[in-house]
Amino acid sequence: MKKAALLMLIAVSSAANAITPLETRYPQETVTxxxxxxxxxxxxxxxxxxxxxxxxxxxxxxxxxxxxxxxxxxxxxxxxxxxxxxxxxxxxxxxxxxxxxxxxxxxxxxxxxxxxxxxYPCGASTVSAPQSTSCKAANNESEMHECLTVELKKSDEELNAAYQKLLSRYEATGAPANAQGQTQGGYLKEAQRGWIKLRDASCDFETHESRTGSGFGTIYTACLLEQTQKRVEYLNWFIGHP
Known part of the structure; x- marks a missing residue:
């Protein structure tokens, strides 16, 4: 019994030694x-x-x-x-x-x-930062991603409100169709669907090199936020200029 236990102890010890971290680490080298x-x-x-x-x-x-x-x-x-x-x-x-x-x-x-x-001196603006300034207080990438996600949801709501308001205007005025039977409201619907595809494709393109990185979600969300904010401004301009 003692011999069997001793053999088991030797086997376990050998297995442990086989995977000791000292054998899997590379010597420190200077990254110049x-x-x-x-x-x-x-x-x-x-x-x-x-x-x-x-x-x-x-x-x-x-x-x-x-x-x-x-x-x-x-x-x-x-x-x-x-x-x-x-x-x-x-x-x-x-x-x-x-x-x-x-x-x-x-x-x-x-x-x-x-x-x-x-x-990136503190206090100076950077072109890489998203347009929204409410996320500057984030202390790490996780907080930044969470903040940008919240901001994107708000911008999506603003975008939908502006789109619906503009669409309602064109439908209420009964804008006449052109020679092809298309109304201004119809063109707005097509433009909005096309813009969504363009926004997503543009952000896929702009963030492609970061896709395998741990910060990809934050970078992609920031791109969507920037594009969405610009679209809100675009639609609001038409709302203010009937």
């Missing part, structure tokens, strides 16, 4: 800015690069998360108020020209943090 820029600019480079399992998108998300976490403890000039919808590829495009050549063989993260702080 030079390596980072080269690895992230070539498709497939990260899969066969010098650093095993290096993932450009995850690396940039980690840098952005670090900056957001540090913001409250930093001086105002050291903070970065980048929008929650900022995608890794958008940050990547900002890295390079503003970094001195002497920095390229040093760790990439500090240089990228400086780029973030220069590109």
């Amino acid at each position: 800015l030079n390596y980072f820029m080269e690895a992230c600019s070539v498709v497939g480079e990260t899969a066969n690069g010098l650093i095993h399992h290096f993932d450009c998108e995850s690396y940039l998300y980690a840098v952005m998360d670090t900056q957001r976490e540090l913001n409250p403890s930093l001086k105002p000039e050291q903070r970065a108020c980048m929008p929650g919808t900022l995608a890794p590829w958008q940050l990547y495009e900002r890295i390079g020209p503003d970094v001195p050549e002497s920095e390229w063989n040093k760790p990439a993260a500090p240089a990228i943090l400086r780029v973030l702080r220069q590109a």
Whole structure:
């Protein structure tokens, strides 16, 4: 009995040793800015690069998360108020020209943090932020996504109200049909259906490169919100100019 128990203990110990984290970890290697820029600019480079399992998108998300976490403890000039919808590829495009050549063989993260702080100083507006300003107080991506979703629902309600008001006007006035038998209200219905397809297709196109990222939902919702707000303004203009 004792021998069987001992054999079982040895078997369990061997199995545990076979999956010990020490055997599955890669040695720490320095991600220099030079390596980072080269690895992230070539498709497939990260899969066969010098650093095993290096993932450009995850690396940039980690840098952005670090900056957001540090913001409250930093001086105002050291903070970065980048929008929650900022995608890794958008940050990547900002890295390079503003970094001195002497920095390229040093760790990439500090240089990228400086780029973030220069590109998105707190108090300055950014073109990547959605039109709605009520979500600026969000502290993380989850809160941002939730806020944008609420804003999108409100904008959808405003859009429907403007559309129905405009449609009712044309139906009430009994606008005459044209030579093809189409009324202005009929054209409005067609235009609205076409706009919905265009909005969705446009956002699919604009956010395609972020589709596999963890922040895709936030970025896509921000795009829908921006397009919807513009449509509300468009329809309201016609309501104000009968």
